[in-house]
Amino acid sequence: MKEKYILEKRIEKGDFNKGGEASSKLKDLLRKLGVDSAVIRKTAIVTYELEMNIIIHSEGGWIRAAISREGIQIFAADDGPGIADLEKAFQPGYSTASDQVREMGFGAGLGLVNIKNYSDELKVDTKTGVGTKIRAIIHLV
Ligand SMILES: Nc1ncnc2c1ncn2[C@@H]1O[C@H](COP(=O)(O)OP(=O)(O)OP(=O)(O)O)[C@@H](O)[C@H]1O
């Protein structure tokens, strides 16, 4: 794999209909590139959880993915409100999702836990009132 592939997708707040589009697009691209299926699975889970968190918890943002020899980098950035207590947010079962969102099947409080478990490298940069940037890297082997 010589080239660097980039995927960029705008994620709108509350746009549940398009939830999962970024992760499926990335999945398709990785399949075409012949990436190992276990790597694709991990990448899809991480991307899905990142895009759903933007839809559910943020004012909207972007998902970007770069694929290179080093691995797959997924970058999620949103316009706020930021995560007030990161330590809490990473605790299994912690969720601020509304009842309405829970009725749709979200809000188990496991998204960030899964993102952490399935990423080889993870960096979270969040600021209350500003936004959240999360960079996850999944190695190719
Ligand atoms: N991009 C974000 N912006 C603001 N807050 C966020 C963001 N992502 C996560 N959070 C906060 O962290 C909490 C935990 O996130 P996590 O993804 O683990 O669970 P969840 O989204 O509530 O439920 P699940 O992912 O299981 O459907 C959220 O409930 C929310 O309070």
Ligand SMILES: [Mg+2]
């Ligand atoms: Mg979540």
